[in-house]
Amino acid sequence: MxxxxxxxxxxxxxxxxxxxxxxxxxxxxxxxxxxxxxxxxxxxxxxxxxxxxxxxxxxxxxxxxxxxxxxxxxxxxxxxxxxxxxxxxxxxxxxxxxxxxxxxxxxxxxxxxxxxxxxxGVTLPDVPTLPPLVATRWGTRAAAIAAGLAEPPPLDLSLRDPAATAEWAERLGGISLAPGHVRLARGGAIEALPGFAEGAWWVQDLAASLPVRLMGAGHGRRALDLCAAPGGKTLQLLAAGWEVTALDASRRRLGLLGDNCKRLDMWAKIVVANALEWEPEEPFDAILLDAPCTATGTARRHPDVLHRISPAQIEGMVDLQARLLDRATGWLKPGGTLVYAVCSLEREEGEAQAPRVTLPPRPVGAEELIAGVTPTAEGWVRTHPALLAEHGGMDGFFIARWSAP
CATH class of the missing domain: 1.10.940.10 (NusB-like)
Structure with a gap:
């Protein structure tokens, strides 16, 4: 009860x-x-x-x-x-x-x-029916997205050492869909899995790992993870050799990043600040803006987003994202890289947002992505829950990239 x-x-x-x-x-x-x-x-x-x-x-x-x-x-x-x-x-x-x-x-x-x-003896359909307003928003994509929402997602892990992917996939009894990634069936306590205590991995959906994969190796260069909490992408950047400043307004959620950094024996400069007011002391070689969004792309694990996101909320997020992008573009060194990402399925937050950026685009190539994910004609990345359905799907993300002149 x-x-x-x-x-x-x-x-x-x-x-x-x-x-x-x-x-x-x-x-x-x-x-x-x-x-x-x-x-x-x-x-x-x-x-x-x-x-x-x-x-x-x-x-x-x-x-x-x-x-x-x-x-x-x-x-x-x-x-x-x-x-x-x-x-x-x-x-x-x-x-x-x-x-x-x-x-x-x-x-x-x-x-x-x-x-x-x-x-x-009633039954449910094979695919959940989307709320009418959601189906209207997603248009011709709705059927494909809905097909990926029928089951809760598997558990994805990002590895600290991608070279040990095969070893950890075997040890954990999972499969790997990309270097540095292991996917496991749902169930069981995460803290009890092999490698947790020793800091070999952290939990991160496969789609959420794509933005940092597009930033390449750091070789000690400086990166800003803007809106960093809870910190999965910061950990990725650190593992890829970047010197990372992780900024977020939420002290509590940054505490989760601090805990994970200790567990993985990593170090990042953690800054509690409002990104709309904060100013860096010097420009960065790369900036990741994993922007606040409606998070409708996480509907597999958070089905509440299907029922509580309104047009007004989307409009508010679009405005915030645009202001964050405007600030981030001015904090890059010449030749520096900006990656923008949202875990949203709303075009307003992705496909309609990217063209507003004034930096020269740096299109994503097919060779930079994992098998089963392809760039759009514009060189952007769009994933959705039914992508890689034969392996359990992935969250919905939009990703775009630019280089500073």
Whole structure:
């Protein structure tokens, strides 16, 4: 029951208050002590959000009068169906735990709707149905993207020593899709995996590793990781031989970078500052701007983004990104490299943003990318969740690169 109560709170926080799952967890999981219960609450909520449109369609098919979206009984039925259809929980166990969430409420209605759907043997489609506004925004890309959202993602690791890729893939029982990368099946405690304590790797989605791969080896040159937290790309830059300044406004999230630097025995100059106000003492050889964005490209692991991102939020992010790009272009040495990246599937944050940069473009070549990822005609990079689907997909990213004259 603690896991189910927490899942209902998480769902309400996302759909009613517009919080991210990460933001909602502090309150919703308070008092849920067992790691297994906390993991179950996240799994129930994640699958409910991933398949929300299809779960609602099933609920509506079994009611004479449509239940309002914000009613508790609809929320409970969503969770019950997700447990049965996605987590393979037996119907009797779903009923036993689900109806208790409606103490003093319409338990009989929930029991009747769920029971009717079980007797009908209903199923979910192979691919989640996107919310209408999201499908409209993504246009002709929507079907391909949706195909990559059906399952939570595998676990990607970036290695401190790319030369040891084959060794770590074998030791961890995973596969490698690029030098310095190992992909594992989901499940299990990350801290218990071989190599964690000794600092051999860190967790980072394969798509998130592409921007730094396009910056090359550092050979001791100076790089700025702008908006660096939580720091996966800073670690990549350090491993590639760059002398790194990692800047971010969030002291808490930069603390995660500091912890990882200690674990991996690496050092970066960590600066807590607002990038719109901070000024460097001298220009850099390279700048990575992994800009704040709507993060819709992370929908595989954060399905809440499918339901809480509005046009106003996109517009606000586009404005912030443009201001950050304007500042970053003035901090490069002659011949220096600027890489811009967002984990967003919104064209406004990527394809429409890049042409505004006044620096000479430095197009990405196919030979610089991993197998299965190709540059666009403009020399940009666009990934989406169904890319490399045979191996578990990847996050949605947009990446562009320029050189200072």
């Amino acid at each position: 603690p896991a189910r109560r927490a899942a209902l709170k998480l769902l309400d926080a996302v759909l009613r208050r517009g919080e991210t799952l990460d933001q909602a967890e502090a309150g919703a999981l308070r008092g849920v002590q067992a790691p297994a219960d906390r993991a179950l609450a996240r799994a129930i909520t994640g699958e409910t959000l991933r398949w929300l449109v299809d779960l609602d369609a099933l609920i509506d098919s079994a009611t004479r009068q449509r239940l309002a979206d914000d009613t508790k009984v609809r929320g409970v039925l969503r969770l019950m169906l997700a447990q049965w259809l996605r987590l393979n929980t037996p119907p009797h166990a779903v009923i036993a735990t689900g109806l208790d969430l409606l103490a003093g409420g319409p338990r009989r209605l929930a029991h009747g709707v769920f029971g009717a759907l079980v007797r009908q």
